[in-house]
Amino acid sequence: MMTMSSLIEPEISELSARYSNVEAHKLNGATYTPSDLATFVAENILEAAELPKTGIIRVLDPAVGDGALLHALLKCLPDDALERVEVWGYDTDADAIQIATTRLANTFTGLPLHIEQKDFLEHVLTLKGSDLFSDSEQEPFHLVIANPPYVRTQILGADQAKALAQSFGLTGRVDLYYPFLLGISKVLAIGGVTGIITSNRFMTTKSGEAVRQALLSRFQILHAWDLGDTKLFDAAVLPAVLLAKGIRNLQHSHTQNIAFSTIYETKDPAQSQCTEVLAALSSDDDTVVEVADGRRFRVRHGSLNNGDDPKGVWRVGTVATDTWLTTVESNTWQTFRHIGKIRVGVKSTADKVFIRSDWNDIPEGRPELLRPLLTRHCARRFRATTPNNPKHRKEILYPHTVVDGRRCAVDLSLYPRAALYLERHRDVLEARTYVLDAGRNWFELWVPQDPSAWPAPKLVFPDISDKPIFWIDTDGGVVNGECYWLCCENEESTDLLWLALAVANSTFIEAFYDHKFNNKLYAGRRRFITQYVEQFPLPDPARAEVQHIINLAKKIHALIPSSEAEAMEVELDELVWGVFGLGEKVAR
Incomplete structure (x- = not known):
């Protein structure tokens, strides 16, 4: 009979402290799970699961980290089921493996543990068949609990991102947790249950289209929780939780009867109180709940609505919402x-060279080719404002023009002061090798947009704001890359x-x-x-x-x-x- 202990050896704390100082886990996207969230996921998994009446119960965490998720799941299991459990966990970090193994071994004495230093994604791709979704020879898992890494394409690097995309049938920008989600579907038993903590980005972004479509065909999703700006993690992650079952029929999207809940901070008056954020999720639909630290959240419950499009954005569907939109x-x-067409503003990838507020003070004298720059500091509803801070009053050296209806780089010989200035920064600009590799001149902007469109009236708005801030520019300003713009065709x-x-x-x-x-x-x-x-x-x-x-x-x-x-x-x-x-x- 296995015994449970609430004590964790000092050795684990020492290892955790050491591991928290290792920068590598940030690059690998490791974001360890708070205990209350781990318990929330574990309890929902077991509420949905129909465990085998006899025989071994196989449990997996494919990105085990410090073992918090497995620890929570095992603690929630009934004693008779716990006696039949075999636990598997994979991670690429040796320190994490040691922490997880020690934690679980000390708490669950005698439990068969297989905590291995292994890349789950590589493991999945080595299973039977060249197709990720072919039949597998590996014995499947009855319960899978996971918090996959949240590394984005920019950190992964182009080569690794491309390899992952090709291997897992993904398109567009690839976040590392995308293939984890699909890989879990490969090893989950039919009727088995998984609870997965992810970033909520895939639910609403264009890059998440392929993943949304795949999830709806690879799993029977039971419930999705968008945990929004609850700040459950120290990292800047807006989390979500997926609860799903393994299925046999992989040919069609399974979109019926999927519960969907969201919780986002609000300034609206509270209608009830509770101790902490996750407890607020038990509130009725459209309730504003105040938690112990004074924050207020609006809780929404309904069904997943994607507009009957497998790639569509996920939102909460309720009778009131659907009637409103109709x-x-x-x-x-x-x-x-x-x-x-709505376009993003210009991107120079060398802003310190091209964008300044002190052009009158540079040694070469004020260069030619300067244009006013519209930034988020100019944002005001209806018409742009002049920023109060002089450092925010920017101009951009814009070395592009239009010849015979086509955008091209200017002839620098016609603009001597601009040429002298750019030449002084040539090393910095030539370091942007991707500009040269694209057959462009060393002094060009990376994303210059269409110079002929700047003089026309245009609708401009910042990428991120709590309230909509849209204005019309009639002064020919150049829109910076933190804003978007729209002209009439x-x-x-x-x-x-x-x-x-x-x-x-x-x-x-x-x-x-x-x-x-x-x-x-x-x-x-x-x-x-x-x-x-x-x-x-x-x-x-x-x-x-x-x-x-x-x-x-x-x-x-x-x-x-x-x-x-x-x-x-x-x-x-x-x-x-x-x-x-x-x-x-x-x-x-």
């Missing part, structure tokens, strides 16, 4: 995509840009964003990126009230900042709600 759709004429339809300005700055669009996408970062900040903004709705401009909205937006742009403009903004906000059939601002 009302908006019935009053939508087109979306922002109809106006034109049809110059005769410029009024649509002003209509978009009105809609995008409304409290209605905040509600639309949260109903449709609900992709938030810490402290309620939203991501205003192409894949979301291009879906923002537009009402029919032929309607008289919509024409009034367009005219009001133009007046606000001309008068801001002023009390008159502020009064018009209030009126405009009400009008926008009204044209989408939501005059009372219901279900916000």
